[in-house]
Amino acid sequence: MPGNSAASRYRTLDLAAVPPLLAGLPDVRARLGGGPADWQIREVGDGNLNLVFLVDGPGGTVCVKQALPYVRAAGPAWPMSLDRAFFENAYYQAVAPHVGRRIPEIYHYDPELYCTIMERLSPHTILRQGLIAGQVYPRLAEHMGDYVARACFFTSDLAQACERTMSGVALFAGNQGLTRISIDLIFSDPYLISERNRHTSPHLDGLVDEIRRDSDLKIAVARFGWKFRTQVEALLHGDLHSGSVMVTPGDTRVIDPEFALYGPIGFDLGAFLGNLLLNAYAQPGHATTDDDRSSQQAWVLTQAQQFWTEFRRCFLDLWRQDARGAAGYPGALLRDPIDAAAVARAREAYLDGLFADMLGFAACKMIRRILGFAHVLDFEAIEDHARRAACEAAALGLARRLLTHPAEFPTVEAVVDAVRQTAGARAD
């Protein structure tokens, strides 16, 4: 269990403090080779909540991640429980047996420093940056679809005894600080006047005002917020956007699961899908005279589509192979061959529900990244504000339709087609 107050050994690490820490860990020291004097260290944290040090030794490399007691982007005025490092580590431990090499290897966790020493991913880059730069990653959708399917399936009652799931629910229900952030920043703040919000102004002022007066849209958002808080289907990463994925052309790794919680599977699905769609909408904003980015946009949309189809295929495969006893669903009462057709229909219906959840959560995520506190580089890197606003407005348009007219989107192809029809607009 996490401690609720900073332990006495806690101190914010700096470049001078990291080498003695690592030198005291024989396995890590052996991995790096040489001694502290031989190690090169730099701080590279670009997220909102942590310090991240990369350490190079003559024999190898490690990454050191430490939780800060406040939101880095806001400073000490926005305090933040250190326990999130505990939950990040607990998430990694829970999914590690099931997801193969899709997460970094964890070498050491220091519960007093709230600090994880893990595999340094190299030459990986942050997926979001790669997508903005026009890179393609041929196995991205396959890897991520499989990842979400496996991480969720194996941490749910579909694959494990209900007692184990209940213990997981109990443990991660302690991750209250970061869950509160999700509730406020995704499902509430963007629809209110809040000093934490910003948007591309004045270009989007009218649209933002319209959104904040759209009762039907807000009801839909509130309904997904309620689902987020009351449905505990599986252990979720909790923040699975394209900044939480590191890639090479052949590899994909999921990082930063500090928002981990038991919740609705559609929330992780929607986070990843929504961020791919945001990137697709941002592509015209990155067009140059040499490259209108239409082929990159087309590739991103193919990945969005394949992400769902791969998730669905993998999840159903696992379910057919692995459903167990009374803890499963449908479970032991439907094991007879005469039940097979009904079971198959029930599984399809369950996946249809996950699809609907994915679209709703994706839309909520898209809106919060344009109207709320934390924006995405996909749009922020578009320097021309009018051009950026045009991309953002198109993305907001789809998000609203996903929430208020979900019946228009019975398939992932319908979603991708809608993006194709609305994301081409150029403001200049």
Place this chain on the structure above:
Amino acid sequence: MPGNSAASRYRTLDLAAVPPLLAGLPDVRARLGGGPADWQIREVGDGNLNLVFLVDGPGGTVCVKQALPYVRAAGPAWPMSLDRAFFENAYYQAVAPHVGRRIPEIYHYDPELYCTIMERLSPHTILRQGLIAGQVYPRLAEHMGDYVARACFFTSDLAQACERTMSGVALFAGNQGLTRISIDLIFSDPYLISERNRHTSPHLDGLVDEIRRDSDLKIAVARFGWKFRTQVEALLHGDLHSGSVMVTPGDTRVIDPEFALYGPIGFDLGAFLGNLLLNAYAQPGHATTDDDRSSQQAWVLTQAQQFWTEFRRCFLDLWRQDARGAAGYPGALLRDPIDAAAVARAREAYLDGLFADMLGFAACKMIRRILGFAHVLDFEAIEDHARRAACEAAALGLARRLLTHPAEFPTVEAVVDAVRQTAGARAD
């Protein structure tokens, strides 16, 4: 937090051990008056899991309830965690501020003996026994509808900060022993060949076989089982049948919340509704030449109907008065007067969902009491097996329709009408 093993002081209480225990508690001693030699004690536990002692002193009375380390009805061969006494006490504490006199007053909880000393309810009788005996309780539906509405509303995110709800979810996710019993005995065993099952045989053999081969029915049961395990809307009593309610003509008290857990509100609603419907179906079996029980059946069905309408009215009233901040649903983002119509629609839709859940869970509960391990006195007290089987078969018929044709039951009136049309059959 509960202990996971029996503490050293634990021992099974008996008539000789109770007086010294109570004598050591000054408040309880004062309440009883006199001394141990003046107290009259009898053991009256008739449930499956506990010892219950009633103690009369010259100044007052108390009830002593102790958890046994095994299922009483099955003996030591079916061990059972003592922690349920902890969760019972935790449930009482959580709802006490909100439900007024609908629960007994708790005088003392002994965490090592897993023993609660509480108000002795007198001259109350167990509701189930009263209903079988043909008694009426004019305020029953009003009291119970209000009770479920208040206990659930105030322990949900509708009324309290999400951090508090998450702490409750974490705490009650520890009640794994009794939750496992619910999962197995309600959502699995009745549909399988299990030595824990029994039914009125041979009369129901054909129907039971048909039910166990009804894939669509079993899929519906499995879906409600999944909902039971994955939806954490509010703190539930967890076993709210008519044996967990004590009554006088003017008073109603809820007891025995040891199955308490965070779950779907429809589960508590369905438990109570389902047990009223079982009683209505059992009434013809208790007919005599003087009383065909049609008026008692009509009264029970009126109560079933009023239970839902009163719950709905009370829950909506609380919601309109008491919804708070971002933790509520719809929440802070829908506070503008222009949102009022959409909010009202969303609340009605939410209540419609609870209604559908109630019917599904009621049906699951009805079936498990006829085909599963623990039966109900409503039917068991019908000595003529053919007559009993006719009542049970009619109840099973409605339960199946509720699960496989839910669209036929858009209102509680439709449910009650269906009972009226099918519960009159007399086997003799």
